[in-house]
Amino acid sequence: MQEAARKRLLPARYAGKSGTFDLTNHHAFMEFAYDITEKQGYHLVRLKGNLIEKNQANSLMDEIEGLSEKENSRFVISLDEFKYMNSTGLNVLLGILSKARRSGGEAVVCAVPEKTHSLLVITKLVNVFQVVENEDQAVKAFQAN
Secondary structure, X not given: OHHHHHHHOOOOEOOOOXXXXXXXXXXXXXXXXXXXXXXXXXXXXXXXXXXXXXXHHHXXXXXXXXXXXXXXXXXEEEEEEEEEEOHHHHHHHHHHHHHHHHOOOEEXXXXXXXXXXXXXXXXXXXXXXXXXXXXXXXXXXXXXX
């Protein structure tokens, strides 16, 4: 019964190129949101809140899919307002990276909180992603490749 109630809360509420997803359970309230902003030569993807349920990121991944249909799609994934992720969040990051690379592009992760950085180190994903301090360094990383 709780699972059915939880699923009803998952549809996206968003306007434009952003989404907010609510997930409530008996322990805590957790929220995931994102914004995608088109910049010169790349898209800035800002992830916010907590990402623990696959359904939370469906809208995000649909938008990434559409954007990555263009050749050389570049994404800067900013985690400066991100709080927590589990394996679902890691899979979302990998999904963005693989969609970008399939189009001949790249994804760079920046502004990674300490807890999330530790998770990237433990899972050895720091060897898969280019991880930098901020958006400016991410743009420079694109220029270096």
